[in-house]
Amino acid sequence: xxxxxxxxxxxxxxxxAMPDDCDPVEFATGLFGGTWLxxxxxxxxxxxxxxIGYSYDxxxxxxxxxxxxxxxxxxxxTCQWIIPDAQITE
Numbered sequence: 163x164x165x166x167x168x169x170x171x172x173x174x175x176x177x178x179a180m181p182d183d184c185d186p187v188e189f190a191t192g193l194f195g196g197t198w199l200x201x202x203x204x205x206x207x208x209x210x211x212x213x214i215g216y217s218y219d220x221x222x223x224x225x226x227x228x229x230x231x232x233x234x235x236x237x238x239x240t241c242q243w244i245i246p247d248a249q250i251t252e
Contacts, residue, residue, distance in 0.1 A: 166190045166198040167212035167225070174216045174225065177201065201225060209241045 164186035168175040180186035190198040201212040209224035210216070216225045224241035234244040 165201050167201050169197045172217050174212045174214055177212050
């Protein structure tokens with residue numbers, strides 16, 4: 163199974179599964195029109211699996227999650243936000 167993300171203004175609108183026996187981007191474009199990019203669960207395509215609301219950074223060729231309120235920075239290699247460890251208080 164291959165996965166594609168529908169893009170609008172650089173933001174993922176939806177992610178769909180496509181058949182393996184075709185070019186998934188071409189198939190989605192032919193069916194629905196619009197702009198589609200391939201994504202993968204294991205991060206081999208565009209570093210992160212696309213999710214609704216993720217942005218696509220053309221320079222990094224990566225899907226990036228929305229910036230969380232609390233973070234320690236951004237990992238350029240993985241294109242993921244660095245989240246502090248949760249602290250449990252009683």
